[in-house]
Amino acid sequence: MQTRKEKVLAIVLSTAVFAAPFVAAAPAYADPQLEQIQPQKETATAENGEPLSFKERLKAKMAQAEISKMPAGEAYIPGGTQLNVELVTALHSKTARTGDIVRFKMMENLILNDVIVVPAGAEVEGKVTKATSSGFFGRAGKLIFSIDKVRTINGVDIPLEYMGKIQAGSDGGAIAVTAVVSILGGFLMKGKNVSIPAGTKFAAKVKNDTDLKTSLKDLQEAMNPEKPHGVSISIR
Numbered sequence: 001m002q003t004r005k006e007k008v009l010a011i012v013l014s015t016a017v018f019a020a021p022f023v024a025a026a027p028a029y030a031d032p033q034l035e036q037i038q039p040q041k042e043t044a045t046a047e048n049g050e051p052l053s054f055k056e057r058l059k060a061k062m063a064q065a066e067i068s069k070m071p072a073g074e075a076y077i078p079g080g081t082q083l084n085v086e087l088v089t090a091l092h093s094k095t096a097r098t099g100d101i102v103r104f105k106m107m108e109n110l111i112l113n114d115v116i117v118v119p120a121g122a123e124v125e126g127k128v129t130k131a132t133s134s135g136f137f138g139r140a141g142k143l144i145f146s147i148d149k150v151r152t153i154n155g156v157d158i159p160l161e162y163m164g165k166i167q168a169g170s171d172g173g174a175i176a177v178t179a180v181v182s183i184l185g186g187f188l189m190k191g192k193n194v195s196i197p198a199g200t201k202f203a204a205k206v207k208n209d210t211d212l213k214t215s216l217k218d219l220q221e222a223m224n225p226e227k228p229h230g231v232s233i234s235i236r
Contacts, residue, residue: 070209075112075219077158079208084108085124085147086201093141093194094133102126102145107201110150115220117152117212124150124160124204134193141193147204152212153223159207 070076085104104124110117130144149157214222221227 070211073215073217075212075214075216075222077110077112077117077206077210077212079206079210081110081206082163083110083124083150083160083204083206084201085150085204087196087198088123090198091128091143091145091194091196093131093143096128096131096143096145098128098130100128100131102128102147104147104202106150110152112212113216113219115223117223118150118158119153119225122150143194143196147202153225154212154214156210156212158210160204161207163203163205 084107086107088103088105091102102125104126106118106120106122106124109120124147126145126147128143128145130142132142134141147160147162149159151157212219212222
């Protein structure tokens with residue numbers, strides 16, 4: 001017959017044998033999302049010497065992945081490149097209509113490897129995405145527009161998005177300008193319209209890496225302003 005001590009030992013051993021497969025299988029039930037977002041130890045630091053946060057490290061890695069997608073030796077404008085533009089024609093919430101083209105111009109040259117890709121003064125295109133005239137009950141006018149693209153010398157459209165800010169508020173990357181509503185006599189008081197004068201300056205950025213359809217080796221020739229660009233037709 002087994003002693004009391006032997007019985008206890010047998011129970012412990014049988015329990016361990018029974019539980020072993022489940023313990024070994026435990027990692028299979030781990031939450032994969034938790035594993036993906038769990039920060040790992042990194043040595044990367046910011047300029048001030050402080051360790052980068054997990055989000056900052058993730059953003060940096062995503063940026064590296066974006067850059068690596070471009071073929072080696074290909075000329076391109078990196079996403080995030082800032083461009084300063086100037087409004088050419090004044091905008092007014094009373095006269096603007098959704099879909100209207102908004103004209104800007106480049107305030108400076110866009111230069112890649114000492115080659116001018118987009119000259120200062122080149123047209124930058126945007127559009128009105130929402131325009132509401134002022135009304136009674138103190139309703140202010142609203143004007144929302146985007147900064148969309150600029151064309152290089154060799155005819156490549158560089159996609160842009162709004163980067164700066166006017167007064168308060170933005171709408172999905174577009175500029176949102178709203179007049180301040182006075183609360184004095186608001187019942188029948190007509191709100192103010194929004195007016196943006198010509199010459200107003202904005203900052204935009206390149207939306208993503210943009211292939212210039214030429215190699216770095218041939219960049220200077222491709223961006224030669226004297227070289228004809230456009231549709232080429234040959235007849236015999």
